Every structure is written in C-alpha cells, then in structure tokens.
Amino acid sequence: xxxxxxxxxxxxxxxxxxxxxxxxxxxxxxxxxxxxxxxxxxxxxxxxxxxxxxxxxxxxxxxxxxxxxxxxxxxxxxxxxxxxxxxxxxxxxxxxxxxxxxxxxxxxxxxxxxxxxxxxxxxxxxxxxxxxxxxxxxxxxxxxxxxxxxxxxxxxxxxxxxxxxxxxxxxxxxxxxxxxxxxxxxxxxxxxxxxxxxxxxxxxxxxxxxxxxxxxxxxxxxxxxxx
Amino acid sequence: xxxxxxxxxxxxxxxxxxxxxxxxxxxxxxxxxxxxxxxxxxxxxxxxxxxxxxxxxxxxxxxxxxxxxxxxxxxxxxxxxxxxxxxxxxxxxxxxxxxxxxxxxxxxxxxxxxxxxxxxxxxxxxxxxxxxxxxxxxxxxxxxxxxxxxxxxxxxxxxxxxxxxxxxxxxxxxxxxxxxxxxxxxxxxxxxxxxxxxxxxxxxxxxxxxxxxxxxxxxxxxxxxxx
Numbered sequence: 001x002x003x004x005x006x007x008x009x010x011x012x013x014x015x016x017x018x019x020x021x022x023x024x025x026x027x028x029x030x031x032x033x034x035x036x037x038x039x040x041x042x043x044x045x046x047x048x049x050x051x052x053x054x055x056x057x058x059x060x061x062x063x064x065x066x067x068x069x070x071x072x073x074x075x076x077x078x079x080x081x082x083x084x085x086x087x088x089x090x091x092x093x094x095x096x097x098x099x100x101x102x103x104x105x106x107x108x109x110x111x112x113x114x115x116x117x118x119x120x121x122x123x124x125x126x127x128x129x130x131x132x133x134x135x136x137x138x139x140x141x142x143x144x145x146x147x148x149x150x151x152x153x154x155x156x157x158x159x160x161x162x163x164x165x166x167x168x169x170x171x172x173x174x175x176x177x178x179x180x181x182x183x184x185x186x187x188x189x190x191x192x193x194x195x196x197x198x199x200x201x202x203x204x205x206x207x208x209x210x211x212x213x214x215x216x217x218x219x220x221x222x223x224x225x226x227x
Numbered sequence: 228x229x230x231x232x233x234x235x236x237x238x239x240x241x242x243x244x245x246x247x248x249x250x251x252x253x254x255x256x257x258x259x260x261x262x263x264x265x266x267x268x269x270x271x272x273x274x275x276x277x278x279x280x281x282x283x284x285x286x287x288x289x290x291x292x293x294x295x296x297x298x299x300x301x302x303x304x305x306x307x308x309x310x311x312x313x314x315x316x317x318x319x320x321x322x323x324x325x326x327x328x329x330x331x332x333x334x335x336x337x338x339x340x341x342x343x344x345x346x347x348x349x350x351x352x353x354x355x356x357x358x359x360x361x362x363x364x365x366x367x368x369x370x371x372x373x374x375x376x377x378x379x380x381x382x383x384x385x386x387x388x389x390x391x392x393x394x395x396x397x398x399x400x401x402x403x404x405x406x407x408x409x410x411x412x413x414x415x416x417x418x419x420x421x422x423x424x425x426x427x428x429x430x431x432x433x434x435x436x437x438x439x440x441x442x443x444x445x446x447x448x449x450x451x452x453x454x
Binding site for chain 1: 228233236240243244247248302305306307308310311312313314315316317
C-alpha cells in the first residue's frame, strides 16, 4: 500500500485546502481573523508564528473541529460550513498527543483505527511496515515505546485510516535527533506519494527544510508565502 | 461504517484493554470485596446483615461503578484517544454505545461476584423461583448504570476536577437504580418476607430508566464531549 490515501476523491487540479477570509472563534476571542490559504496536493506547508498566533486554530479549523464563523472554506472539495463531519473523516490531525491506547499493542492500535474504515489486514500490515512499527514492535504495548516510536505508530494510524490531509501540530516535539530524521523521511515519502501535509512548528530550521512552502501566521492572519 | 459496527469495535477495544490491564480483576473486584467485608464489620448483627444485604450489594456496585467509569475514560484521555476518535469523525453515538456495552460486561461480572460474596458473607440464599427475576434485575440495572456512567464519564472527562465531579454527577442520577434494584433483588431473594411478584414493577422501572438514559445519552454524548 502507498502512503498515498487510496480513496482520494479530489481531483489533482483542485486545491486540497482553500480558505478565503476565514474567521474562527475560540470562546469570544477571534483566534483566526480573516485567514486565506491555498494548499495543493502533495505539498508540505509550514505554518510559522509565535505562540497564540492561530496556528493550532488554523489546523483545527481545517480538521473540521471548529466552525467557520465567516468567510469560505473547502477542504478536499468539502465545504467547511456544511460538511464538517465528512471533512473529519478524510483528515488526520496529530497534535501534542498521539491518540493511542497505552495498554494495547502497536498492532492492536493500528488495527482498531484500520477497522473503523474497513481496512484489510494487508493494508494494516503494509502501513505498519512503511512506518517501521512492524516486526519486533507490533506486539509491544504502546506504553513501552519511545516517543519516536509512538509518533510513528500514530502516523501508521493516520495512514491506515486513509487520511488524505495530514495536519501536524509540533510533530517534532519530544523526539530525539534520530526519531526526528525518521519522522521527516516518513513525511517526505508520504508527500511524494501524494499526501498533503500542513505542519505547525516552532523548529523553523528543521521544519523549513522539510516543507515545500512556508507561510507566516500572525495575530490570526496569514501573511505571505515563501517557496 | 454503521453505528453498530463502530460501537462493536469500541466495545471490543475497551474489553481488550481490560484483558491486558486487568484493572477489573486486580483492583475493582478486590475494592468491591473489601467494601462488602467492611459493611459486614459495620453491621455486625446477622439479622441486620441479612435484611440489608441486597442494598449493600448495590451500594458496593455503585462505588465500583465510579472506579470503572474513571478507568474507562482515563484510557481515552491519557493520550487524547477520545479527541482522536472525534477528529476521525467516528459517530459519537457509536462511541457512547460501545463504551456503555463494555462497561455493562464489566459491571455484570462484578455484580455476579458481589452476589456470590453476599451469599457467603451475609448468608443469603437464592430461591429457584427468584432466579429469573434476579437475572432480569441484574441485566436492566446494569444497562441503566452503564448508560448513566458512560454519559457522565464522558462529560467529566473534559474537566480538570473529573475525579470529584464524576461521583457528584453520577450518584444522584443512579439513585433510582439503587432503589429499584435493591427492591427487586429483595423480592428475588425473599428478603424479609418479600415475594417474587413484588419485584416485577421495579424491573419495569429499571428497564424504563435504562432505555431513557440509553437513548438520551447516545444523543447527548456527542455535544458533551465536543464541548
């Protein structure tokens, strides 16, 4: 199985993310104030900005977790106002936590997420192999894994549930140098296979080298793009 | 994927976590057993113990329910798995029903052990003509407890003071189950001259309670955990 989502229903020429003048609110606070962003298939886009700038809010909006208060937004061709549940099913958001069950093994975690979308045993095995969590790790409880192994297990879960857009919030946090290298290689391979990735990170040097494009998020707005 | 299929996946996943961690066997059952023994010390007179045994069984069940519910949602929040399920667009009704089903299985095991403990410690006998009433009481009360516990467990899981909030929310809500199940078990066991026919209206009450909270909980669970 490719890391590329197998059920892609978006045409190549259409943007994967198309936000125009998007406003999202956290409580009473407009955390995103008129943001516009276009991301095409296969891109790795870096979101740069200080704490509280709106990077995480932007990711959560793209994941369909926050309502679009004003403006327009389409994710994978799905409307962010009327089709948020469908957006969620096709997007993978990996935040500061991995969303894993510590008492289950690596294999059981990946199988659980695979089963939610009807993935075959072959698809599950291939996803684990590609992410390097097969073989000796597959029967280990997640609580015994290193931070990097947990991250790769979480990415295997994203792959197996066929997420077409990966939204990663500080994906390098807590990883040692070799785990970061492994993660970057995995993300490049996924993007090379057609997955679209948006990364919010403070580690500008590393994330900058990984990304194909960078945008600045400041005070809830997106300023400029840099190839 | 259908609600029932996702619910089954969630239930199997929860029971698998229990099979690995053995919290029910190693912690909850001993806790419930100690509670029963302490009741026996506190109510030393045999006649009193025999009279109040059904109520003590359900009180011990209520206390153990809190431990089970805390555990059920701790595994979801330890690494953000509940959020991950919502991000993945899994039907909240299915998550609710699956978690309630797994909790029901664990509660049933607990209740059977507690009843056997009551037979030994409190000198209870189970007459043959009360067996059907007893079994139906266990089933309906268990469904009601699981429905309430899962609903409030999900609600409390989003708050910092969840350990104290859960008992505050749950215990008043399950009071009707405590009353109905105690009366029905008294009838099934013939406690203090009660007859089997007295127990059926209470089983009806338990069934109505379970259905009401099951339906209400499955509808309310999504908005509650999203908040």
